């Protein structure tokens with residue numbers, strides 16, 4: 711796909727052989743990003759409400775709000791994701807795509823400085839299995 715090329719080029723210049731990654735349990739650094747929001751699709755809202763066994767409207771009104779017209783999870787009092795408790799995600803099995811795809815977010819891979827900052831934040835980078843540039847591109851595509 712033609713529109714993939716700039717991304718693939720950026721990935722190849724930043725991480726030419728891809729990168730090892732494995733989320734480190736009990737870390738939660740990406741769940742506490744200052745000023746961050748977790749955006750939800752309608753399907754994700756349905757899925758989380760169902761997992762919580764509450765009406766979707768109840769979930770939306772109590773645990774989400776609109777940011778720039780988009781639905782996002784509210785943050786807790788400490789600024790972290792409202793579903794983070796004692797370092798654990800309470801909705802891990804139905805967590806939104808945004809959470810599933812960290813650290814491979816377009817903004818993290820847009821340039822060397824952004825990738826450096828992401829590496830400094832996420833201790834899972836450099837551990838675990840190897841992700842190829844093509845595999846990372848596929849993860850990016852799921853978000854666009």
Ligand code: SF4
Nearest residue numbers: 733734737738740834
């Ligand atoms: S910052 Fe990285 S290691 Fe920590 S919870 Fe997020 S993805 Fe996992």
